[in-house]
Amino acid sequence: MKKSLLILLTFIGVLSHGVYAQNLLGIRGARFLPGEIRMEDGATKKGLIQIPRRPSSQKVKFRTTEESEKQTIRIQNIKSFTVTSDLGKQYTLESNYIDQSRRAGAKRVTKFRIFLLVELKGHASLYKIGDAFRTDKDGTLHLFSSNAGDGSGAVNFTYYIKKKGADYAEIFTYENPVNGFLPDVSRRSVVKAMETHLPEYPELIEKVKTKEIDQMNLSEIFTLYNNYMSKNNQ
Numbered sequence: 001m002k003k004s005l006l007i008l009l010t011f012i013g014v015l016s017h018g019v020y021a022q023n024l025l026g027i028r029g030a031r032f033l034p035g036e037i038r039m040e041d042g043a044t045k046k047g048l049i050q051i052p053r054r055p056s057s058q059k060v061k062f063r064t065t066e067e068s069e070k071q072t073i074r075i076q077n078i079k080s081f082t083v084t085s086d087l088g089k090q091y092t093l094e095s096n097y098i099d100q101s102r103r104a105g106a107k108r109v110t111k112f113r114i115f116l117l118v119e120l121k122g123h124a125s126l127y128k129i130g131d132a133f134r135t136d137k138d139g140t141l142h143l144f145s146s147n148a149g150d151g152s153g154a155v156n157f158t159y160y161i162k163k164k165g166a167d168y169a170e171i172f173t174y175e176n177p178v179n180g181f182l183p184d185v186s187r188r189s190v191v192k193a194m195e196t197h198l199p200e201y202p203e204l205i206e207k208v209k210t211k212e213i214d215q216m217n218l219s220e221i222f223t224l225y226n227n228y229m230s231k232n233n234q
Contacts, residue, residue: 031135035083037062037073045073049083051093051133051141055114075113085139092118094127097168098160109168116160116169117143120219122226124198127160127169159185159218161197172197173218190215201228 032048037060039045047068050061060078062071080094093115101108116127130143145156156176162169173189187208194205204224207213213221 031139032061032063032066033083033085033135033139035081037081038079040077040079049081051083051091051135052115053134054132055116055129056112057115058112075115080118083139083141085135085141087138087140089140091141093133094118096127096160096162099168099170101171117141119159120222120226122222123164123229124222124225125162125169126172126218126222127162128157129160130157161193163197170197185216185218187211187215190218190221194221198225200232201225204228 032050034047035049037045037049045062045064047062047064048066052060058075059072060075060081062073063069075095078095080092082090082092084090095113096116097110097113098116099107099109114129115133116129117133119126119128128143130145132144134142134144136142143157156174158174159172160169161172172193173185175185191205191209194208198204198221201224204213204221208215208221213224215221
């Protein structure tokens with residue numbers, strides 16, 4: 001039975017890798033997409049935005065129309081920007097300082113901002129990041145990672161949290177590959193992160209501990225937490 005399961009997982013991993021590799025062939029680096037930039041001074045710019053190739057890029061290219069000249073806007077002047085794909089899907093990237101430390105209490109906050117993909121906004125905002133941003137032919141945004149830590153080259157992402165009023169985002173958990181390719185988020189790491197960052201709602205933490213709520217569904221966890229905080233006026 002165990003041998004059959006291993007063969008099945010290996011087959012799924014190989015199949016996933018094939019699909020992943022095929023998708024890479026259609027990925028472009030830098031399409032201009034319609035959207036809006038929200039500036040730090042409160043102003044907004046509407047037009048066409050080129051998503052930077054890397055989260056650490058310190059500038060964004062913008063043009064008001066297809067025919068207009070490209071403008072370069074520095075990240076320190078950008079609060080966030082939203083682009084829309086050809087399919088109507090919206091993506092928001094927010095510029096933030098981040099704490100790169102993986103150990104509690106050992107702060108290592110960047111001196112420069114990086115772009116984080118917004119997964120959910122609220123009292124506790126959830127972000128996702130990889131090594132690179134890419135858009136395919138219809139403008140769909142993809143995240144890629146060059147190193148999953150196991151030599152496979154499979155995707156590996158980091159989730160960040162930023163509480164209301166905080167000056168920077170902190171690491172919440174990681175999405176690592178199982179058998180090289182299948183995504184997984186550790187229940188143990190999510191529970192530990194919740195105890196550190198979301199202690200106000202112990203009942204929610206218990207539901208994740210007892211598997212009543214899937215630790216993979218971070219959006220649900222953050223939505224429930226934010227609703228709880230709003231309900232309790234916190």
